[in-house]
Amino acid sequence: MSLDKTGIAKRIAQELRDGWYVNLGIGIPTLVANYIPQGIEVEFQSENGILGMGPFPFDGEEDADLINAGKQTITALKGAAYFDSATSFAMIRGQHVQLTVLGAMEVSQNGDIANWKIPGKMVKGMGGAMDLVASADNIIVAMMHANRAGASKLLKACSLPLTGVNCVRKVVTNLAVMDIKDGKFHLVERAPGVSVEEIVAATEGELVVPENVPEMVLDVVRC
């Protein structure tokens, strides 16, 4: 069975490492914060100006001056810090943030990403996405394998306006985990019950399939 959004978030959470500062984009990436493996400490950065972002506030305790990059009301954990937008992007461009997780409309086999504009249909702007993908060493894309029309989002080349070039290293979808290297997708893991054939059929870009493709293990409790 393919993963739901929560499943994708759980799988990405397994990529977190102790001591990392992490920037989570809007949508599925935000859910990753709910599944931090036991025994490790990570700190979330939101590019509007906070390190040490905590959970949503209790009803009645929300503060209009304390939001995340998705404009949602949040809380600050002990040890949090606030800063201005230039400092925030100094953290990002300066590679002080170890992991960026974001959504995408398309990803290409050489690691290009498109996620900010559909010409003539949707022009909301790139926000911080272009700065994030241009600078981070470690970028994981969280998305569904196909778009709403059923077309593959893992392509030979992106058709939509690009957000960044040659920057995505890993993609986690409802069907699979794939690494991107040498201009190809490399199948790493499949979602529980999903066959290699299904993944190959759903991937338009070139996909390297190793002999053995293990099934993802979710809900592991790590100590």
Add this chain to the structure above:
Amino acid sequence: MNKVVNNVEEALQGLQDNMTIMLGGFGLCGIPENSIGQMVKLGIKGLTCISNNAGVDNFGLGLLLQEKQIKKMVSSYVGENDEFERQMLSGELEVDLIPQGSLAERCRAGGAGIPAFYTPAGYGTEVAEGKEVREFNGKPHILESALTADFAIVKAWKGDTEGNLIFKATARNFNPMMAMAGKITIAEVEELVPAGELDPNEIHTPGIFVQRIFKGEKFEKRIEQRTVRQKS
């Protein structure tokens, strides 16, 4: 030096049609709502507004959009605003979309006397069109120029009569850089105190960047996305 003006009317004196105005804030957080209200009242038109977002339909810069007072928006993200989208698609409104970090740095550079800088953000995308590309350490970067404005209007939590400012939580965002980049910077604050009452160790924006300061009459502080959890 005393920077205090009595009210928003005095603060916005000299703000005219066709000027370039920077406005602090991220979403509806930390926006100078009193000044925006006054700009609507004054009916100033043909404005170029530099602001990370464009408000929502009936709040923030959305109020100026509704009255068609904005000719051009310079922003990083403009979703959540139907009137904006309509004006943009119909060609009534010019829009320059800039990566958020580049926007912040361009404002900072404008205030810091740095005419331009290289950044990797936007390389290989339509943002890079027409811009100089140069490789540093094997990685391509694009040249982005500084931004300045006739007026920068910022919102702070506390300010003193010298124009020193302290921001609250994530309402800081673009306000400090924009304060630096305005030919005339106006600060509207929730609390205005005499010089000496703010701890100099805790000042975010030194008063040298602020020409006029006033206590805002009313702060609605609207929340764009109210997300809460229940006590179990």
